[in-house]
Amino acid sequence: MKQENRVTEQEKATGPLDRAFAIVGYVANQTKAVSVAEIANALSLPVPTAHRLVGNLEERGLLQKALGSKRYVVGNQLVVLSAKVIGAAFRTARRHAVLRAVAGEIGEQCEIGVVRDNVVTYVDSVRVSQPQGLQFNPGEAAPLHCTSTGKIYMSRLPERAREKLCCSLELTQYTDNTIVDCDTLLRLLEETRRQGWAKTNEEYVKGVVGCAVPIVSPDRELIACLGVSVPVARVSFAELDRFIPPLQRAAVLLSQTILQTDSEDETLEET
Numbered sequence: 001m002k003q004e005n006r007v008t009e010q011e012k013a014t015g016p017l018d019r020a021f022a023i024v025g026y027v028a029n030q031t032k033a034v035s036v037a038e039i040a041n042a043l044s045l046p047v048p049t050a051h052r053l054v055g056n057l058e059e060r061g062l063l064q065k066a067l068g069s070k071r072y073v074v075g076n077q078l079v080v081l082s083a084k085v086i087g088a089a090f091r092t093a094r095r096h097a098v099l100r101a102v103a104g105e106i107g108e109q110c111e112i113g114v115v116r117d118n119v120v121t122y123v124d125s126v127r128v129s130q131p132q133g134l135q136f137n138p139g140e141a142a143p144l145h146c147t148s149t150g151k152i153y154m155s156r157l158p159e160r161a162r163e164k165l166c167c168s169l170e171l172t173q174y175t176d177n178t179i180v181d182c183d184t185l186l187r188l189l190e191e192t193r194r195q196g197w198a199k200t201n202e203e204y205v206k207g208v209v210g211c212a213v214p215i216v217s218p219d220r221e222l223i224a225c226l227g228v229s230v231p232v233a234r235v236s237f238a239e240l241d242r243f244i245p246p247l248q249r250a251a252v253l254l255s256q257t258i259l260q261t262d263s264e265d266e267t268l269e270e271t
Contacts, residue, residue, distance in 0.1 A: 033071035102250035113149040146203035148212035149225035155192040201237045211240045
C-alpha cells in the first residue's frame with residue numbers, strides 16, 4: 001500500500017501530459033512492440049493509469065497495436081507529426097544556409113529527406129544554376145528501395161525489422177537498374193550500413209544518379225538524410241564518391257544545429 005501511495009504522489013507531481021509524453025518517448029525508443037504492463041513497469045505507473053493513457057494515445061493515432069498483437073508501437077499520426085516537425089526544424093535560415101552552401105560547393109542540387117509512412121519525403125532543397133536532372137522539391141515523395149535516403153533509412157533498422165520491411169514493400173521497377181529482388185536489396189543495405197552512406201545508379205529515374213549521407217542526433221539516431229541527384233551525363237555513378245565528404249561535413253553542421261534554438265533564426269516561408 002505504501003508503494004502504491006508513493007507512486008500516486010509521484011503522479012501528482014507530474015501532469016497527464018508529462019506521463020503521456022513519457023509513454024510516447026518510451027515506446028519510440030524500443031526496437032520491438034511493448035505491452036501496457038511493460039510500459040507501466042518501466043515508467044513506474046499504476047497499470048490502470050498506463051492503460052488509460054495508452055488508450056488515449058491510441059485514439060489519437062499516436063500509438064497503435066502491432067499487427068495481430070495487443071502490444072504497442074508508435075502510431076501513424078505520430079510518424080506524420082514527427083516528419084512535419086523535422087521538416088519545420090530544417091526550414092530555418094541557419095540550416096537552409098548550410099544546405100545552400102553545400103549545394104554551391106558541389107555545384108548540384110541538394111535536398112534533405114525524411115522517411116514517412118515508408119516513403120521518402122523531401123522537406124527542403126536548394127537548386128543551383130543548372131536545373132537539370134531529378135529535382136526533388138519540398139513536399140515531394142519517392143520510394144524507399146530506389147533512393148539513397150531510403151536505403152540509408154532501411155540499412156539502419158535492426159536486421160529483422162529490415163528484412164520484414166524489405167519483404168513487405170512493393171518493389172516497383174522504375175528503370176532497368178531498379179533492384180526488385182529482396183535478397184539483392186538486403187545485401188546492398190548491409191553494405192550501406194557498413195559504409196554509412198548510400199548511392200543510387202539510375203534506379204528511380206533513367207539517366208539520374210545520386211547519393212546521400214545521414215543526418216543524426218547527438219545520440220546517433222537518424223533524423224534525416226542529405227542527398228544530391230545529378231544527370232549521369234554530367235557525373236558518373238563512380239564519380240559520386242567525391243560528393244560524399246562535403247555532404248558529410250554539411251550533415252555534421254546540420255546535426256549540430258538541429259536541436260539548438262536561436263531567437264534570431266526565423267523559419268523560412270514555404271515556396
